[in-house]
Amino acid sequence: xNRDGKGQRGVVIAGVGSYLPERILTNADLTKIVDTSDExxxxxxxxSERRIARDDQAAxxxxxxxxxxxxxxAGLAAEDVExxxxxxxxxxxxxPNTACFVQKHIGxxxxxxFDLEAACSGFLYSLETARQFVASGTVxxxxxxxxxxxxxVLDWQDRTTCVLFGDGAGAVVLKPTTxxxxxxxxxxxxxGTLAELLTIPGGGSRTPVSAQSMAxxxxxxxxxxxxxxxxxxxxxxxxxxxxxxxxxxSADDVTCVIPHQANMxxxxxxxxxxxxxxxxxxxxxxxxxxxSAASVPVALDEAVRANRFKAGDRLxxxxxxxxxxxxxxxxEWGV
Numbered sequence: 001x002n003r004d005g006k007g008q009r010g011v012v013i014a015g016v017g018s019y020l021p022e023r024i025l026t027n028a029d030l031t032k033i034v035d036t037s038d039e040x041x042x043x044x045x046x047x048s049e050r051r052i053a054r055d056d057q058a059a060x061x062x063x064x065x066x067x068x069x070x071x072x073x074a075g076l077a078a079e080d081v082e083x084x085x086x087x088x089x090x091x092x093x094x095x096p097n098t099a100c101f102v103q104k105h106i107g108x109x110x111x112x113x114f115d116l117e118a119a120c121s122g123f124l125y126s127l128e129t130a131r132q133f134v135a136s137g138t139v140x141x142x143x144x145x146x147x148x149x150x151x152x153v154l155d156w157q158d159r160t161t162c163v164l165f166g167d168g169a170g171a172v173v174l175k176p177t178t179x180x181x182x183x184x185x186x187x188x189x190x191x192g193t194l195a196e197l198l199t200i201p202g203g204g205s206r207t208p209v210s211a212q213s214m215a216x217x218x219x220x221x222x223x224x225x226x227x228x229x230x231x232x233x234x235x236x237x238x239x240x241x242x243x244x245x246x247x248x249x250s251a252d253d254v255t256c257v258i259p260h261q262a263n264m265x266x267x268x269x270x271x272x273x274x275x276x277x278x279x280x281x282x283x284x285x286x287x288x289x290x291x292s293a294a295s296v297p298v299a300l301d302e303a304v305r306a307n308r309f310k311a312g313d314r315l316x317x318x319x320x321x322x323x324x325x326x327x328x329x330x331x332e333w334g335v
Contacts (some may be wrong), residue, residue: 008135012182012335015076015173017069018301019062020288021053027163034159041163046264050166050289052151060093060101062169062294063147067106068144069301074173081108081173082139085130086115087122087146087293089200089322090153102145111143120321121188121196122146122259122293125145126328127172127317128186134174142174146293155220164263165221166289170297181311181334187243188327193284194231197224198322232266232320237273240318241329247330251275255313256303257331260320261285261295280309292321309333 026049027038041047053062063086071078086099099113114240118125123146130142137275147169154162201207202218213219237260244250251274259267282299291298296317303309311334318328 008076009176009177010180010182011131011134011174012179013172013331014175014335015070015072015074016171016297016301016304017066017071017073018168018170018298019065019069020168020298021051021062023052023054023059024049025052030163033156034162036159036163040056044263044265045164046286047164047289048286051168053149053167057149058101059086059088059090059147059149059169060092060105062149062167062318063098063102063145063171064105066147066169066171066297067102067143067145070171070173071106076105076141076173079110080141081111081143083130083133083142084108084111084113085126085142085144087118087126088115088148088291089117089119089122090149091115098147108143118321118325119323120262120290120292120295121323121325121327123170123296124186124317124319124327125188125325127183127329128188128327130174131183131186134176140176144174145169145171146295146297148292148294150292153219153221155217158220160225161223164290166291168288168294168298169248170289170294170301172297172300177335179279179334181332184330184332185243185247186327186329187230187239187246189235189239189325194227194324195322197227198222198324198333215258229266231324232262233269233273235324235326236260236266236270236318236320236328239263239326240270240316243316243328243330249314249330253259253314254280254316255317256282256298256309257279257316258282258296259302259318261299262290264321296333
C-alpha cells in the first residue's frame with residue numbers, strides 16, 4: 001500500500017480545503033437539551049463546542065464547499081477532476097451516492113464518482129483508494145472528501161453520544177508527482193467481530209425503516225464507549241507503528257500527527273503510547289468535536305492554512321472507526 005510499487009507514480013496532496021457550518025453549539029447550549037454540564041463534557045471529552053449544519057444542508061453541500069477551497073489551492077478547475085470519492089456515514093440519500101451530488105454542485109462533469117463507507121476511518125480509506133488510481137496512471141487529478149452531517153443521526157436524549165459529534169467537511173486534491181514528496185505509505189485494518197459496539201442499527205436491510213424501528217430509536221448512533229476507547233487506542237497505536245516501520249522511519253521522524261479526534265482521552269493515550277507529545281499533534285476537537293470521516297481533512301486544512309508545515313515535513317494520519325476499522329498514512333509534505 002505504498003508508492004514503491006513497480007511502475008507506480010508518486011502521489012502528492014496538491015490542495016486542501018474545509019467547511020464548517022456557521023451554527024456553533026456550545027456545552028452550555030447542550031445543558032438546555034440533555035442532562036449534562038460543561039465540566040462533565042470537557043473533563044471526559046475535551047470538547048467545548050461543535051458545529052451544526054442547517055436543516056437545508058446535506059452532506060454534499062458541506063462537501064462541495066470544502067472541495068471548492070481544495071481545488072482553488074491546487075490551481076485546478078472542477079472540470080480537471082477525474083475522480084471524486086466521498087467518505088461519509090451520513091449520505092444525502094441511500095442512493096445515488098453523495099459523490100454524484102458533489103459532482104453536480106461543483107460542475108466536475110468529467111469525474112467518475114462513488115462513496116466509501118468506513119465510518120471514522122473513511123477518509124483515510126478513501127485517500128488510499130484514490131492514491132492507487134493516481135499512482136497507476138488511471139487518473140491524474142482526484143478529489144477525496146470526508147463529509148458528515150452527524151447531527152441528523154444523534155439521539156439528543158443520550159448524553160453519552162450527542163455531546164461528542166459535530167458537522168463538517170474536509171477535502172484534498174491528489175495529483176502525480178516526481179518530487180519525492182507525497183504519500184509514503186498506508187496501513188489499514190478491520191475487525192468485523194466487534195461491529196456491534198458502534199452502530200446506527202436502523203435504516204439498512206437488517207432493520208428497515210418502520211414505525212417500530214422509529215419508536216425504538218434504532219436510527220440513532222449507539223456506542224459502547226468503554227470498549228470503543230480500549231480498541232481505538234490499541235488499533236491506532238499499532239497502525240501508526242506499522243506504517244512507520246514499513247517506511248523505515250521512527251516516531252522521532254514525525255513532524256506532526258493528525259489523528260481522528262474522537263475525544264481527548266483517546267488522543268492523549270495514543271500520544272503516550274507512541275512517545276510523540278501532543279505538542280506535535282494537530283488538535284481541533286475542542287472547537288469542532290468528533291466529525292467522523294471529516295476529522296482528519298478538516299484538521300489538515302486548518303494546519304496548512306496556519307502555515308504549520310514546510311516542504312519535507314512528515315505528517316502521520318491515524319484513524320479508528322466503526323466496523324471496527326482503522327488505519328495510518330504517512331505523508332511527506334510538499335508539492
